[in-house]
Amino acid sequence: MSMHFKPRRATCIVECEHGILLTETSHDLLLLPGGQANRGESRLEAAIRELKEETNLQAHAAIFLFDHESRSNRHKVFYLIASGTPIPMDDAKALYYYDTLPANKAAKLSPATREIIEHFKAVKAEHQHHLDALKAICLKDKLPL
Template identity: 50%
Template sequence: MKRQRATIIVELDGGILLVENRGGLVLLPGGGLHADESRLQAAARELAEETRLVAQSLLFLFEHESATNRHSVFWAAASGTALAGDDATALHRFVAGDTALNGRMSLASQQIIERFLELPRDASGVPGLPGSGHGPLQA
């Protein structure tokens, strides 16, 4: 059985926020669910632990299966100053077309970002699924 993981996309300064782990791998913020929490709770907790940002709202986007994990992918509107924390040793920003992180970003993060960038946006720029009727959930 694959590990359940909450994975968070935060758009910051014209890019997507990424974390670098102790092994030098660059990936989207997130992590495993604790036994007593929902995917939404895990997303808010992991975002705060790894980036020190506070999720003001979270929007579930999609599920993504990687070789080892089942990612529940959320988009977050967050506040605060982004700082690496917990098991994140540094923060990075992905900008479409930038090759600086090539070879260092996890395959799953690359695939999730590609899917995310293809999603339609509403008038305010929030990603969503056409006709889903789903809005952001308060964290």
């Protein structure tokens, strides 16, 4: 019996004024912020680190939403509340917002990103009041994680 190893990826959903934040890779692929966890690093720690490295946003709260297995990764998807002005850094060459994505860029969304966002929308519809309360509490004092 052979088992295919899939990297452990921390995937971030961050809602900004213009929608869900996306990063563009050097291969013109649009992904949710995130990346692989380093040895000894939890995926929550990786999510917070990757968000800062890719977008310069400072996380103030993070909650685990769900697991997602894609063709190439095992994702732990986190909802992060962050502050700052998003700017592309590290391996993100540009930033976009899912809700205002130009048609020519929508074709560049990874299949996993599409699936994760659709799953998130269902979770959000059921738990919007909890997410709003979390934002209000966490952004009041803006204490970094």
